Structures are given as structure tokens and as C-alpha cells.
Amino acid sequence: MAVEGGMRCVKFLLYVLLLAFCACAIGLIAVGVGAQLVLSQTITHGATPGSLLPVVIIAVGAFLFLVAFVGCCGTCKENYCLMVTFAVFLSLIMLVEVAAAIAGYVFRDKVMSEVNKDFQQQMQSYLTDNHTAFALDKLQEDYKCCGAANYTDWAAIPGLGKDRVPDSCCVNVTAHCGVAFNVTDIYVEGCVEKIGLWLRKNVLVVAAAALGIAFVEILGIVLACCLVKSIRSGYEVM
Structure with a gap:
């Protein structure tokens, strides 16, 4: 028993x-x-x-x-x-x-090396691929970041230039807020680090x-x- x-x-x-x-x-x-x-x-x-x-x-x-x-x-x-x-x-x-x-x-x-490499590759297609643009915008908004290493990465993207970043980089996202931006109005930290x-x-x-x-x-x-x-x-x- x-x-x-x-x-x-x-x-x-x-x-x-x-x-x-x-x-x-x-x-x-x-x-x-x-x-x-x-x-x-x-x-x-x-x-x-x-x-x-x-x-x-x-x-x-x-x-x-x-x-x-x-x-x-x-x-x-x-x-x-x-x-x-x-x-x-x-x-x-x-x-x-x-x-x-x-x-x-x-x-x-x-x-992290893969994340950094692929993030930079996707940035190159930001203006030509709507799906990639949507994914990067959502990522930047969710993680409150801008670019791979920092916001200056976007200056090397053809079609954007030094005085523009995606609107998703802005602290308060509004239409065209990334054009002629002030550094204080955008997220400056890179997404890879975040x-x-x-x-x-x-x-x-x-x-x-x-x-x-x-x-x-x-x-x-x-x-x-x-x-x-x-x-x-x-x-x-x-």
C-alpha cells in the first residue's frame, strides 16, 4: 500500500x-x-x-x-x-x-553583424521598395531610433540628401517632418544598437x-x- x-x-x-x-x-x-x-x-x-x-x-x-x-x-x-x-x-x-x-x-x-549588414542594405531600397520602407519606418518608430549606426547614415542614401531623414525618425511623426530637420526633433541613435x-x-x-x-x-x-x-x-x- x-x-x-x-x-x-x-x-x-x-x-x-x-x-x-x-x-x-x-x-x-x-x-x-x-x-x-x-x-x-x-x-x-x-x-x-x-x-x-x-x-x-x-x-x-x-x-x-x-x-x-x-x-x-x-x-x-x-x-x-x-x-x-x-x-x-x-x-x-x-x-x-x-x-x-x-x-x-x-x-x-x-x-548583430547580420542585423547591421541587412539594415544598411534595406536602407538603400528605402525610396524604391514600399514594403522595405514600411518595415524600416515601423522599426524606427518602435525602437525610437534612426539609421543603422545613427541618423547620419541616411545622408548616404540616394534621393534623400544630408538635410532629410525619413519621417519615422522624428520624435513627433508628422508629414514631411524629416525634411530640413533639427537634430533636437529626431532620434539620433542607431537602430542596430537599440x-x-x-x-x-x-x-x-x-x-x-x-x-x-x-x-x-x-x-x-x-x-x-x-x-x-x-x-x-x-x-x-x-
């Missing part, structure tokens, strides 16, 4: 953890989508190690949600194969998350969340192994 009661407790904890896994999966997908939206506005030329990281995060989140579903079915039915599958897949997810974290650290400088600051600010949040997810996953693997051992030993788990 003591073992049976202990396994009931294990099952209850597994159910709680599976709910946590679902929440973590949704969180990972949200983080991946957010990072992808930010990078897609600036990195547009092909697949690079930095631009693929959000895709990996989204894939891991979706896979974790699927694994949580498998674990829920295995726990409910006390199925040996499903619980073993759950434990193995959860271990694989942890390995992928560790690899993604290492890749994110290794390629952190490369990501994006870098945003990424660095959120790295701590992501790191803390990753540690929390890793702890929950390790606990889930341990509890799953306990339940597998009980099922294999032939105990009846209610």
Missing part, C-alpha cells in the same frame, strides 16, 4: 508537471515567434545561424507540447511504452535546448526561464522513470 500510495503521488506530480510543460511549450513558441518577428525585419537575405535560432526555439516548443501530450496519455493509461517514450523524448529536448543555448551564445555577435540593447535586456529573462524549464524537465524525467519502474514491477497504480 505504501508503494501504491507513493505512485499515486508520483502520478499527481506528473500531471502537474505536464501542465507546466504545456505552459513552457507555449512560452517557448511565443519567445521564438517574438524573436523571429524582430529578426525578420532586419535579416532578410537567406538562412544564417543567427536567423535559424528562433526557428529552433519554435520547433522545440511545439515538440515539447507534443511530448507533454504523450506523457499525459502514458500517465493516464499507465502505459509502459508511452512513459518510456515520454522520458526519452524529454531527454532529447533537454539536449536540443542546451545546444540552442550554446549556439545562441556563440553566434550572438554574428546575429536592437542589441533589447536583445541583451531580454537574455537574462530567457536564461532564467531556461533554468526553470530545465529544472521542471529533469524532475519530469525522474518522476517518469519512477512510474516506469513501478509499472514494470507489476504494481497496480491507481
Whole structure:
């Protein structure tokens, strides 16, 4: 009876953890989508190690949600194969998350280099491509910035000249506010640095969340192994 009661407790904890896994999966997908939206506005030329990281995060989140579903079915039915599958897949997810974290650290400088390069390339098409102009305007308004390194980058764009910047650079955006502008009326800081600051600010949040997810996953693997051992030993788990 003591073992049976202990396994009931294990099952209850597994159910709680599976709910946590679902929440973590949704969180990972949200983080991946957010990072992808930010990078897609600036990195547009092909697949690079930095631009693929959000895709990996989204894939891991979706896979974790699927694994949580498998674990829920295995726990409910006390199925040996499903619980073993759950434990193995959860271990694989942890390995992928560790690899993604290492890749994110290794390629952190490369990501910013890609952002800077692509931002400057898109600036060249500002007057000829409406889609690019819309994306850059939104980026400058959202991050309260102007140009790649600073507002003077726009002086090198054909058709603008030294006395004009996009209206989205203005502190108070109005029609033609970027023509014959005063420096005090526009944002002078570059967007690349602002994006870098945003990424660095959120790295701590992501790191803390990753540690929390890793702890929950390790606990889930341990509890799953306990339940597998009980099922294999032939105990009846209610």
C-alpha cells in the first residue's frame, strides 16, 4: 500500500508537471515567434545561424507540447511504452535546448553583424521598395531610433540628401517632418544598437526561464522513470 500510495503521488506530480510543460511549450513558441518577428525585419537575405535560432526555439516548443501530450496519455493509461517514450523524448529536448543555448551564445555577435549588414542594405531600397520602407519606418518608430549606426547614415542614401531623414525618425511623426530637420526633433541613435540593447535586456529573462524549464524537465524525467519502474514491477497504480 505504501508503494501504491507513493505512485499515486508520483502520478499527481506528473500531471502537474505536464501542465507546466504545456505552459513552457507555449512560452517557448511565443519567445521564438517574438524573436523571429524582430529578426525578420532586419535579416532578410537567406538562412544564417543567427536567423535559424528562433526557428529552433519554435520547433522545440511545439515538440515539447507534443511530448507533454504523450506523457499525459502514458500517465493516464499507465502505459509502459508511452512513459518510456515520454522520458526519452524529454531527454532529447533537454539536449536540443542546451545546444540552442550554446549556439545562441556563440553566434550572438554574428546575429548583430547580420542585423547591421541587412539594415544598411534595406536602407538603400528605402525610396524604391514600399514594403522595405514600411518595415524600416515601423522599426524606427518602435525602437525610437534612426539609421543603422545613427541618423547620419541616411545622408548616404540616394534621393534623400544630408538635410532629410525619413519621417519615422522624428520624435513627433508628422508629414514631411524629416525634411530640413533639427537634430533636437529626431532620434539620433542607431537602430542596430537599440536592437542589441533589447536583445541583451531580454537574455537574462530567457536564461532564467531556461533554468526553470530545465529544472521542471529533469524532475519530469525522474518522476517518469519512477512510474516506469513501478509499472514494470507489476504494481497496480491507481
